[in-house]
Structure formats: structure tokens, C-alpha cells
Amino acid sequence: MNLKLKRCEYWMAAQKQMKRVVPLLLVIMPACSIAGMRFNPAFLSGDTEAVADLSRFEKGMTYLPGSYEVEVWVNDSPLLSRTVTFKADDENQLIPCLSLADLLSLGINKNALPEQALALSENSCLDLRIWFPDVHYMPELDAQRLKLTFPQAIIKRDARGYIPPEQWDNGITAFLLNYDFSGNNDRGDYSSNNYYLNLRAGINIGAWRFRDYSTWSRGSNSAGKLEHISSTLQRVIIPFRSELTLGDTWSSSDVFDSVSIRGIKLESDENMLPDSQSGFAPTVRGIAKSRAQVTIKQNGYVIYQTYMPPGPFEISDLNPTSSAGDLEVTIKESDNSETVYTVPYAAVPILQREGHSKYSTTVGQYRSNSYNQKSPYVFQGELIWGLPWDITAYGGAQFSEDYRALALGLGLNLGVFGATSFDVTQANSSLVDGSKHQGQSYRFLYSKSLVQTGTAFHIIGYRYSTQGFYTLSDTTYQQMSGTVVDPKTLDDKDYVYNWNDFYNLRYSKRGKFQASVSQPFGNYGSMYLSASQQTYWNTDKKDSLYQVGYNTSIKGIYLNVAWNYSKSPGTNADKIVSLNVSLPISNWLSSTNDGRSSSNAMTATYGYSQDNHGQVNQYTGVSGSLLEQHNLSYNIQHGFANQDNSSSGSVGVNYRGAYGSLNSAYSYDNEGNQQINYGISGALVVHENGLTLSQPLGETNVLIKAPGANNVDVQRGTGISTDWRGYAVVPYATEYRRNNISLDPMSMNMHTELDITSTEVIPGKGALVRAEFAAHIGIRGLFTVRYRNKSVPFGATASAQIKNSSQITGIVGDNGQLYLSGLPLEGVINIQWGDGVQQKCQANYKLPETELNNPVSYATLECR
Template sequence: MSNIKKVFTHTPVYFAVLAAVTCFFPAGTAGAKPSFNAAFLTDDLSDADVSDLSRFESGGYQPPGNYLVELSVNNDFVSSSEITFTELKNKEGEPYLFPCFSAETIMGFGVNIARPEELTEQDKQCFPFTEKIPGSEYHFDFQKQRLMLSFPQASLSGQARGYIPPDRWESGIPALFMNYFASGNNNSDNTSSYYVNLNSGFNLGAWQFRQSSSWNYNKSKNTSNSQWRSLMNYVQRPIIALKSQLVIGDGNSDGSVFDSAGFRGVRLFSVDNMYPDSQQGYAPTVRGMAKTDAKVVIRQNGYVIYQVYVPPGPFVINDLNPATSSGDLQVTVEEKDGTQQQYIVPYSTLPVLQREGRVKYDVMAGEFRSGNSNQDKPKFVQATLLAGLTRDISVYTGTQLADKYKSVLVGVGQNIGRFGAFSFDVTHANSELADGSNHSGQSFRFLYAKSLNTTGTTFQLLGYRYSTKGFYTLNDVAYKQMSGYEFAPDGEDGDDGKPIIINYHNLLYNKKGRFQVNISQSFDQYGSLYLSGNQQSYWNRSGKDEWYQAGYSNSWNGINYSVSLSTTKALEIKERDNMLSVNVSVPFSSFSSRNARSNDAFNNAYATFSATNNSGGREAYRVGVNGTLLEDRNLSYSVSQGHVSQQGYNGSAGLDYQGTYGDFGISYNYDPDQNQLNYRASGAVLLHENGFTFGQSINDTTVLVKAPGAAGVAVENYTGVKTDWRGYAIIPYASAYRNNRIALNPDSFNDNTEIKNNVQNVVPISGAVARATFDTSIGIRALLSLTHNGKPIRFGSMVQETGSQISSIADDDGRVYLTGLPLTGKLLVQWGNQPGDQCTADYDFTRQEIKGPLLRTALECK
């Protein structure tokens, strides 16, 4: 393959001019190869007046160079990238463009390359995949700037769908950040309260430090108190080779096997997000037999969730990503001769189920940390292991070890086909309580899930746990006394100055049996019904804690409505509390014409109504209006008026703004007892090598947009996020280990802003501050009339500003349109390959008045 000696980066303006040129050469014309006189492109110019355009004589030709394209592989989007295209010739000697990828990049797409060690150095740099891999092909849509690669199934390495090679995962940039949340209220009875929460962090490579603290202040009529607390401090980093995360410091253990427990120590655990979506959670392995080259289509609840082409013989599909947690899979094998095979693979799942071959672990050692002053801080070790076996069986086990507590758990789970999925485990524990007594007991847990497709019924979770009289948890053993009250932390006393009771424990009444249920029933267009609830019984006490809720919801012509009934019975309270609730939401758009603008304030407003009635005779009603304003719909408002029986009227009004530099809100509430003013602010400040950037609150993983000089540019799909006056912005949240498409909205560019490629792609690790850098040209837009020796420069001449490298092509009047042009610089004009086929023009527009968005002027090229 020939190497390209000179590479041009082509601008959108270049594509527009080139399209005008190439439209004279229709591609794919049958018959003899056409010959074209370039002078026909002008009215009365001689051949000498036209730049050398012989390279365009073949229909559909585009020059080699670097093109910014949307790249996809086998119909899966990969990234928006700058790809080098080299010029090759077909058997007829006609030139065409070939995308240049290194062999390593091709293998990164999940494609096998036979004997890569035998490749020449040239093939390693620009791998001829269409020659080396039979059946592979590509299509370059020049007008849409899309490059689509296609590789046959037989050449793929078996990587799961959505797989992103770890070498693309970014640790991000060194950065220091702080999230803040501040709120306060002032009441008409001269009481007030204020709260501040700070979450800060520092990233250096893959290491990440995190710190969380809070401050609260309460003022009543006679007293005031305040408290500053450090909540969590820890260091973390991913261990990519193990697909795991290491945490040193404060944290919480996983709650899928044992109850989650706070700790201060060290934890190493498997991270599901490091696997592609098609490998996360549980899904059955689909096996079958194809008689010919066949297409396998898998549907769930009527929707296609997987499609693949397979060769003759047995096939195994183990990278399914079901759309829901239950719903049988319908497999169709479409043979090459038109015949079909169809069969059902039943599917239901539970949290403990794992895919075949997957092993998931969690190990931690440290000090028990609950934040409860009534509990000690015993040192303990916890380890859990879950493994997916064949026949849709999963096994799991775990242990908790402390000085006064030892427990071990074993369990099994299985997708049992059309009967659903279940799991069963037993835990044995030996405990020493606060009074010195020793206890030994067991706890048995059963979980079940099933979806009945024919009736639309889903048993999302049906569970029961039974514990013997001598069974206690690690949380129970940590208590300093057999019984006692738990109070709110210091500084959070009630209005009367007394501590607030938030919990009560008595180890003599340990838990006995717990039943929980969550069932939903769909009626298609007629709405859906749900039932959920639980009940808990205790040893040495009669009665149970009970809570159940049933509800129905539906929509009609955009109007949403729901009704629910709940019943609650606490063990220490004799009477049962029943409550009926009705909610209705009506969009104002239901009363407007279909041609009304979608961003109109009227069409973005809703009227709401709610009513509740409980068994104590308390009735409450509320009507209100809420909606969004501004072009980006980032200003929300709400106004409501209500009435409560035996209390009187109440009301509220509020505004919330989600902007570039944070979120801000204010509201006013009143009732017969008092009036209250509430206010809040939240956001983040990020320190990086280019300075400080303010923005919305960061959610663990974030992206810093760097578009120097491009102020006020909106970021697509992130409400209220725009670049600051320097061209920087904080993307408040990003998906770890996933491709994140960061796009700047071209409609928000000002007249002096040009961005070479408004789309960047980043794949950050969890907790990273990734950076999306955009190549900006901040300058004027100019339509320049260039002359050389008293005549317009030749049609098709390449014009480039030597400093910024921006370029374009001259039209038949010697005019060239350039964007992002600096106020001073030098233009290089080339119309051929000979040394004399060029000239230069120096310019200085600093003293020239620019009227409107476009500068029009003439320059002489020498």
C-alpha cells in the first residue's frame, strides 16, 4: 500500500465546495470512462485559469487525507474519530480511498488476524483488512462522513457485544474537586436551620481520594446548636486485571448475600461495570443447531434483543442482554433456504444468579462502623463468593468473622425454566451478646421470581426468611446494651431542645419470620396493577409489623392517573392505619393545537390534583400547576394550594434553576401554624491544570469539556450545561467503562467560533475526571477575493492560513470562504504541484471594521 506524503485535514466548507465539484462526475456510470475538461466549470476561463483538477476526473473521487468520521463496526457505533484515508487503485486503475487502521486497532475491534507476528511493518501500520480477511468490507458515506466496517462472524474473536478494550479506558486527568450542597429555612416563629454537605476528592492517575463531611445549625426560640461531622474518608482505585475495585478507608459492604455493613478498613470486590452490558447480571446461555448459514433472532416480550449470523453446526450465545428481568426468550433460527426453527428459552432472574462461568467475589477486613453511639466497633472480616455453573445454576457462599460473632452462609439459585427462578440459602451463626450470653442459630431464606407472559403477571420478588430463636446478626452483636434508644446525632435536637429518638432496639425480641411480596399485572392499554408488602414477626412477642400497598395506574390522551390503597400495622400500636390516595396529572398540551411549539411554556405545564384519606378521618386535598420555562427547559416552577381537615389551608410556591454553574432553588410554604422560606444551592468546583471550572454537582465519574475560547456553547443532552467564559464545562455525570459521546451543540456557536469536530468520545474508569478536548478556531468568518498578478486566483486552488492551518478551496471568481480566521496572519495559495504553483498573502484586519457576521474584502497574493 502506498503511503500518503501530505495530509490535509478537511473542513465542512471544503466538503461543500468539493461536493459541488464532484457532482459533475456521477459515480457508477456504465460505458467508457468519461473525459472531462475542467474549463467547463467556468464560463470563459482558459485551462490556465483553472487549478489542476485531474484528480477529480474519476466519478466519486475524493482526495486522500484525514477525515472526521462517525465510525461503526458491524452496525455498532464505536466513536467519532479522525481517520487517515490513503489512495489506492482498483484493477481498472481508478483511484479510491482506503481507511487506514493499524493491525492492533483492527484486533481491538474484536477481529482475529491470522499470524499477526508475520505482518510487515507497513501492514501493521495500515492493515489491508479487505485483502487479509475474506468477507470483510467497508463503506464510506462521504456526504454524511460515516465510515462503516463490516467483518464476517467467523473472523470475530468471540468478544461480547459492546466490549471495549481496557486499553481504551481512561484514568482521566489529575484534578481536585468539591461538590457542595447548602440549604436553609427561616420560619415565622423565629426558628431557622441551615445545612451544608461537602463531598471532595482528588485524582492522581488511577488513585482517587474521597472525603465527605457535613455541617448543620439549628436555632429555636431559646437555644441554638451546630455540629460539624466528618462522614467518610477513603482511597480507591480499579484493579483492571482482576476486574475489581480496591477501597481503603470508609465504605459499605455488599448486601446481596449478607446485610450491608459500614466499615473502616480494606475492601476488594468484583465490579460488574467492567464487563460489557451483554455480560452483566444473569442471562441464560442459548444453544442450538444451524443446518446452513443462518440468522439467529432472539425476542423477549415481542422485541428483538439479539441477532447474529452463524455458520452451519452447533452455536452458543452467551452474551445476551435481556430488556427486562423476566420474560421468556423466543429463539428463531432462519436458515439460508428459508426454513425456520423456533423454540422457547424460559428466563427469570434473581440478584444472586450469575452467568455460566462468571465468578464474583467480595472480600473486606476492618472495623464495624455504623455511626450509632449505642454500638461498639468490633473488628471483623467478611468474604462472599458467587459462581455461575452450567444448567442455569448458581452457587454462593460467605462468612463473617469477629471476636464475638461467627457466621457462614451457603446457598444455591437456579433459573428453572417455565417455573421461574428461585434461590435458597441457610446461614449459621454463633453470637455473644452484650449481657455475655452465648447463642447459636440458623436463618433460612427463600426467594422466587416469575413472569407469566400469557397473563402479563410478574412475580418480581416473592420471599420468606425464617430465623431460629438463637440467630443474631453482626449488627445485633455490636450493641453495647441489650436494649436502648437511638438518638439523632448531636446538633439535631428537636424544637424543645431535647434529643430526637430515631430508633429503639431490644435484643430479647430478635427477628423470627419475614415475608415480602412484589407482584405486578399489566393490562396493556388498560393500565397496570401492582401489589407489594411485607410482614415481620419476632421471638418472645406476639403480633407482627405489617405493611401492604396495592395500586392501579393508567394514562388517557396524555392524562396520567393513579389510585393506591395502603395499610400499616405496627407491633406496638393496636389500631391499623389505612390510607387511600388518588393522583391526577393533566398536561396543558391536551388543550392546545397539535401545531403548537413543543418548547412553548403552555405546553410544558401540568395541572395536578391529589387527595388522601386515612382511617383516622384525616382528609387532605391539593391542586397545583407545575412546568418548565426557558429554551432549555432548565427553569422549573410549581404552585399548589391544599386543605387538610381539622387543620385548614396550606400552600406552596417554588422555583428551581439548573444552570451552567450549579442548581439553585427557592420556595415558600405556609400553613395555619407558620410560614416558611426555603432555599438551596448545589454545584461543584473543579481544579485542573488549566484553572478552576464551576458547574453542576459531580456524580462520581465526570468529564471536563475543554474548548478554549468557545464561550457559552451548549453541551447536548445535559440540561443547563454550557461552557464558561474560557470555554470549559463540567459534565456532571458519565458512564464508567462505557463510551460517552460528548457533543457540542453547533446552534449555540457564536459568529467567531469554529470547532473542527463537535463530537468527542471518552471511556472513563469509575471515579475518573476524563477530558474531552475540542479543536477550536476562534476568529472571524471571511469571504476573501484573492487575486494574483491582477487576476482572480485559479478555480480549485487550495488556500490555507499558515498559523491556524484552516483551509478551503477557491471558487471560479477567486473567492474563498474561511472560518475561525485570526485577525492577522498569512495565506498560502496552491494550484499545482510545481514549486512555482503557489503564492502568499499577508493580512491584518485589526483596524478594519467588521459589520455583521461576515467580513468581505480583497487581498493580493504575491
């Protein structure tokens, strides 16, 4: 039932009459304190039979009984949204009809309920006044809200934000496929074509989730290569707040370095805890000198690849293959030069609440993408336990045929001084040359946010390892030094190798420092600093990465200054300083055009960068977005470099629609080199109701089912709308949390009506949950209804039964006028204005098909 429409219909019908009634009400008001107030129907019409029985409204009823979509509040806190049925009591007051299941979902302690109530059917309507005399309810239907006040004694003492597992939705059976294809065509002195395809497939059956991850790549001088990265079968075990994983997975990284395993893992899942009981993928930053290809690897696998325009960039939507493992970033410029650096990826200090625990157990065979490593069987176990006094104890064990390691540590909440942890790992290792080693590794982590200044030390850490300390991965190499990639790959003409392709066990890791700090300055912008350095035994070579940046906005003008320093063993240091300015052209235009450019965002940019090799790059450009939802974006740039007086430019577009994303770009330089980049990404979902195309899926997603409501915009995400059948997929839902899914009624055609436009779902991890909307496809009718040569009484209620749906209801206005929407071309309308036999009738109607072309149909009906 459309609450706002029903109120609007009634008010429009009564408005004319109220103009005559108000002066008379002022006259009789003093008498209200003497006798019960009664509304005289003669005020509306001299013929009292022309007015329906309005006694229910005299007694304070402002809405008719029925089902309403409301937000339920419990003890002054919003809890959930749902459809609630309201009934009228003997005094014509609306009372909510709540079942036993409803009460339990609202947090009522089952043990506090009367035995008689528990004996009733779970879906029986309970009269709160009888079973719970101390419960108060207040329907505020004008605000679409129901307020409930329960005694604290019958409320379960759950953590704030707690959602009972019974409400978690495992979703529907479905096949899922994410695809991301990109390619480029280089033309010039050396022509080449390269292609990359990322495929993530999945099958959901009940609580089980099967996932498969594969990539395919091909170059001009290399055959197509299909690389299978992982296959997993997962399900949650709710009683243990845990997740079971079979197949290819990664061990936990809280205590030890994460390793790839093919086997079994059982670990606790903190996402099942409410927000009040639980809080990382890093942001990758860099500076591109030209339009560049950015590739990110983790543990040897390509997990992200994209093309960036010249200037600084940020990548914050990573989906790493594991919860740890440093990220190797490669920036390949248009002239094929490369910049390679490593971004540390580690967890913040380990802390658990008192009495809470976190564990992980992994057993299986070691997996590696390197041809030069063997695959021993591995066991790893970790346990973290919250103790009193803000102390957390943790430890673990990691074993294989050539490796034994034990770790112990403590985490401490220092209050206003932040949080820290310290641990030590003792390891015994056997290397491929038969040598035996033992050593220790000491790790210190610190995190702190200064509320007064806004300074956030996201993570500061240092790990020191003695000369005899090796990791489990070190013991799997079958040579003391060599390459981690197949030598055939290094012989590939298209392959450009870097220092990460090589290893030498004689240079074991020594010290590793990392820090990430940010500082906001209010209206004066913000500054960030990140640094990392890895040193090795038996050599003075080191990996170093330092990044400093400042961002600010002055009257809409965005300014960024950044400095990057990166140095890897065997390479020269790269130092880049950059300046970038963005001017909001569309804002200035809209201020002079009364906002007419609101759907066209446009920004002009200027960038300057200089490296330590004397190369200076400058570029200017225009970028922006078009269409109502800003889902068509474009970028035009032209740049100059001082070396060889070279120039280059690019033009790119990206369209993000309901069925996926398309992108294309063209770049060129003054030496005749040209490059075309293109890509397409999206997903398809096969379910019991057919096939639905989608934007790229997240881990957890929502399938909208609204048959008949085609091409309706979804109020979440850019470019998402229902397809021609009324189905759509909303990606990236939040597991174990309430997700509001809404359809935009303004985007519906004139013959489509929805019972509700918003609903809530609570998906489990990896689920595809269904959000259903009942759509009525039909005409909007404004009828004049007559009964025995007179107009049907004012205030009479009308209803039309729709096949396989709820009733469509309305209220008769002045002169027998009745507005109903979502009607078929032919049907029956039931009208009632009292309890007597002679106070109800039926009106049959039949409209020609030509009325489907009209926004509103008009007809006079005879009620019998």
C-alpha cells in the same frame, strides 16, 4: 475538518456550473461504455486554465484527502467514533490510514497480524490492502461513516459490547467537591431555623480515588453538628476485574447483611464486564399530605433529604451508602406530624453465568453511628460461582469475637419460570448479657418477568430465622435494650424520635416477607404493588408496609390512584388513599399557537387524599418549566383540609444552571404559620487548567476542554454549557462504557468554529476524564482571489495554517470565490490547482478589527 461545511462549500461553488453541464452529459453518456470517462474542464469555462485539475474527481473521488470525524463500523456493527485520516492512492481513491493501535482497538486479534506489521511503529499508517488482502473498506463520508469488513478469523472472540481495558481512561488528576445545602425558617407559634449541609469531597490521582463524605446540621436549639460519615481510598485492579478499598466501607450484601467496616475490602466489579455479560437502588414512594420534608436514612445515616409538595412522590435518584440496608423514610408534614416507614433494600436472586465468579473479602473494625455499640474486628468473605445447567453456588463466612456464621446457598435459573435462590445461615452468637445462642436463618428469593403480559415480579422474598439466630450487628450492642442514638439527642427540643431509635435484643427478628410487582396495561396505564412485613420473636408487634398504585394517561391527561398502609411497633397504623390528576396546559396552548409555547411547559394539577384518621386533604396547583432548556421550574399550590377547616399553600422555584442548582419555596397556612425553604447544590472541580464550577457530580464525570468556545451548550443534561474559558463538567458518565460528548454548534457565536462537535470517552470508575475540542476563534471570510489579473481556477484547494492547530481548508468556487472560517485578522492562504510550479500561489490578507463585528468579511486578494 468540518465535513458538512466542506461539502457545502464545494457544492455551492459548483452548482451554477452544473446547470450548464447536465444537458451535455446526457448527450455524451452513451460514449461512457466505450472509453474511460473524462470530465472536460471546458464545460465549466471556455478558458481551460480557469479550471483546476479535476482529474481526481473524474476517477470517483468525491472528497479530498484529509482527516474526518467518522463512525467506524466493523462487520456491519457500529463500534466507535473517532478522527480518521484518509489518503489518496495512485488511482485517486481514498484509503483509511489506520495504525496498529487502531486495529487492536477495533478488536483485531494481535496474534493474527503479520509479523512485518507488528514490527512497525505502533502509530505507523498501515495500508490495509497490502497487509490484509481480505479486508474490505468503504468510506461513506457523506454519512460520516467508515465501514470495515474483517474476516472472522482475525477478530477476537470477545463478548458483545466488550471494550478492551487498554481503552479505559483513568482520567486526570483533580480535586472534586460536591455540596448540597438546604435550610428552612419556620415562623408561627413556634419559630425555628434548621440547616443541613452535605459534603462529598474527592481527589483523583492516576487510578487512585480518595473520597470523603461528611454532613453538617444545625437547629434553633442545638449547636452545629459536623458528622463524618466515611473516608475511602480506592483503586481498580484490572487483571482481577476487582476493586480495592481502604478505609470506611461496607461489606458485601449478597449473602450476609451488609455491615459498616473501617478496614480493607477487595471485591470483584461486575461493571467491568460488558452489558452482554452482566444488571439496583429501590424507588422510594410515598404520599405527602402537605408540603413536607422527606428524609431517608440507611444504617442510621441520613443519605437523602428534600422537600416535596402535597401528593404522591417518587424518589429514584438515591445514592445509598451501601449496597444493602433497609431505608428508613420519614415524612415530616408542615404541622410537624411525622409518618415513618421502612423500604426494604435487597438484591435480586444471585445468578452467575457458567464459569463466572464473584467474590468479596472484607477485614476491619466494625463501625456504627450508634453510641451504644462496640467496635470489634470483623472478617467477612463471600464467593459466588456459576456452574453448568444454570446453577449458581454461593456461600460465605462472617466472624467477630462474639459471632461465627457460615452460609451456603444455590441459585437456579428456571427459564420461563423465572429465577430463584435459597440459602441457609448457621450462626453462633454471644450477647452482652453473657448468653450464648445458636440458630439458623433461611432465605428464599424469586424474580420473574412475564413477557406475554408484561408482569414483572421484581423480587419476592421471605426470610425465616429461628429464635436463637442473631446478626453480627446484634452482638455489638453494649446493652440488651436501649436507644441507638445519644440520649442527649433525644433531649433536644427539635428532635422527634420514633421507634427506629430503640432496640431490644429479646425481640430478635423472626420472619420477613417482601414483594414488588408491576403490571403494564399498554395504552391503559400500569399498576404496581409492593409489600413488606417484619415479625419478631416474643412479641406480636410487626413492621408492615403495603403500597398499591395505578397510573394512566388519556390524551395527555395523567391520572394516579394510590393507597399506602404503614405500621410500626408502638405506633398507630397509617392508611392513605390518594387521587391525582395532571392536565397538560402547555400542550393545549401549543396546538393553538403553532408550537410557540414549546419552551414553556405548564401543567395544572388536582390532588385528593384521605387517611384513616378522618383527615381529608385537597389541593390544586400549577407547575411547569421555563427557558429554552426547561431549566427553570416552578410550582404553585393551594390546599384545604377538613379538620379545623384549615388551608395552606406554597410557591416554589428551582433553577438548574451550568454551575449548580438553586431552589426556594414559601409555604403558609391560615393559622399564620409560615415556612421558607431554600437550597443550593453544585460542585467544583480543580484541575491542571484551573477551577470549573458544575452541577452536582456523579461517581464518574467528564471534563470538557474547549478553550475559546465559551458559553456553548452541551448536548447532554439540562442547563450544562461551557464557562467563560470554554470548560464544563458533564456529570454521571457511565464507567467502562462509551460515552458520547457533544457540543451544540447552533449555540456558538459567529466567530467560533470547532474541528469536531462530538467525541467519545471511556472512563474508568470514579474517573474525571477529559473530552477535548479544538476551537478556532476568528472571522468568516468570503474572498475573491485573483492570480495574474485572472480569477484563481475553479476547484483549486486552499489552506490556511492556524497557530497551534490544524489547517483550515476550502475549495475555490466560481469566479475565484473562497470561503474560510476561523481565520485570524491577518494571515497567509496557500492555493494550489495542480502539480506544476506555476499552479500554486500565496495570498496575504489583513483585515481591520472592525470586521469582528460582522458575521462575514468580504475582501479581494491578490495571489502571488
